[in-house]
Amino acid sequence: MPIRRHLAALLLLACAPAWAEPVAVRCGRLFDARSGQLKGPHTLVVADGRIQQVVSGADAETGGARQVDLRDKVCLPGWTDLHVHLGSQSSPQSYSEGFRLDPVDHAFRAVGYAEKTLMAGFTSVRDLGGEVGPHLRDAINQGLLKGPRIFAAGKSIATTGGHADPTNGWNDQLSHLVGPPGPTEGVINSVDQARQAVRQRYKDGSDVIKITATGGVLSYARSGDAPQFTVDEIKAIVDTAHDYGFRVAAHAHGTEGMKRAVLGGVTSIEHGTYMDEEIMGLMKQRGTWYIPTFYAGRFVTEKAAIDGYFPEVVRPKAARIGALISQTAARAYRSGVRIAFGTDQGVGPHGDNAREFIYMVEAGIPAAYALQAATVHAAQVLGVDDQGVLEAGKRADVIALAANPLEDINAVMDVRFVMKDGVIYRQ
Ligand SMILES: [Zn+2]
Secondary structure, three states, rough: OHHHHHHHHHHHHHHHOOOOOEEEEEEEEEEOOOOOEEEEEEEEEEEOEEEEEEEOOOOOOOOOEEEEEEEEEEEOOOOOEEEEEEOOOOOOOOHHHHHHHHHHHHHHHHHHHHHHHOOOOOEEEEEEOEEEEEEHHHHHOOOOOOOOOOEEEOOOOOOOOOOOOOOOOOHHHHHHHHHOOOHHHHOOOOOHHHHHHHHHHHHOOOOEEEEEEEEEOOOOOOOOOEOOOOHHHHHHHHHHHHOOOOOEEEEEHHHHHHHHHHHHHOOOEEEEOOHHHHHHHHHHHOEEEEOOHHHHHEEEEEEEEOOOOOOOOOOOHHHHHHHHHHHHHHOOOOHHHOEEOOOOOOOOOOOOOOOOHHHHHHHHHHHHHHHHHHHHHHHHHHHHOOOOOOOOOOOOEEEEEEEOOOOOOOHHOOOEEEOOOOOEEEE
16 A cells, blocks of 8 residues: 555656746737737736736746746637547447447546647547546546546436447347446436436536437437437436536437427537527527537548448448538528537547637638637636636636737647646646
């Protein structure tokens, strides 16, 4: 035991802040996430993990504070990716790996994925499905690992045969051996089971609830868009979630399932592929957020063209979805649906999350709005008010780019500085 304790102490030292005194971050320019505008030089005074002061000018007097010189860079609030799966990353082996890998294998992979995500400028993520999420969150918060602040869903909630039924595609022998999955495993078939599944996630340490309101592209099943919950089941999930202070994110491609999710009171629609005018109207009325996940759409369309990358039951779904997501998101933006940032990374490669900004701009969303989607909008989706803007009292989540992303969105791929909770991870 003493050896283990020593090891833990060493690990903590390795990741803990190397200083306790205030830090002055001197920025050449500053992205004001509230207005979407770029301001001139500013100095951020950081202490105890928070921004204590934002002073105009990059040469402001800051006493004995440690200096960080970003005077030739653009500072922004740390980004949030609202849709990742840190426990996995798709490859042609993904489907067979389900039978070969243990949870601990996924956990070790997640360690690397989390660090890549943070270094790419993402100081927060919502991990929308995967048992590793709550555990990874705790290890990062304890200073044992480097990674973003995680808002974890734990295992997604599905219905039998639905997207996120963990036994889809299994042969009869295996299925009979294990038995049908239930609310503990995130599979429900009634209002009572819906409540039980949410309470189980509370017990498992989730921060947010994820449901799969329609079929999905990558599940081993025919339909990518069939509705998979009744409105009553969704309402039971949302009501129970609210008892515990959870919000609900709904994966949805098809219109009927999406409409039920919006009417059932979910906070966000993920993917939203076949979103029609009626649903856009309902979402605006009810303040439902849209997280398009352009990245996942483009990624699966590209991979569907490669023989053997996906099982044949998945391939036609993957081929259809990508282009549609871009078109839908462009229409939703024009119609005034509120959009926030999420990639569905874990489908695509972790650490490449910022490319989503480029896809958003290509679809006609202004760069400033895309950056707001990953900062102020993301904080609203999460229901937190202490991140997403560079203001006194907020968490010191600060990143810096070498160039101005409002002039050329490709600048988002060149992150030169990352601070999370006042600790510098990249400089
Ligand atoms: Zn996802």
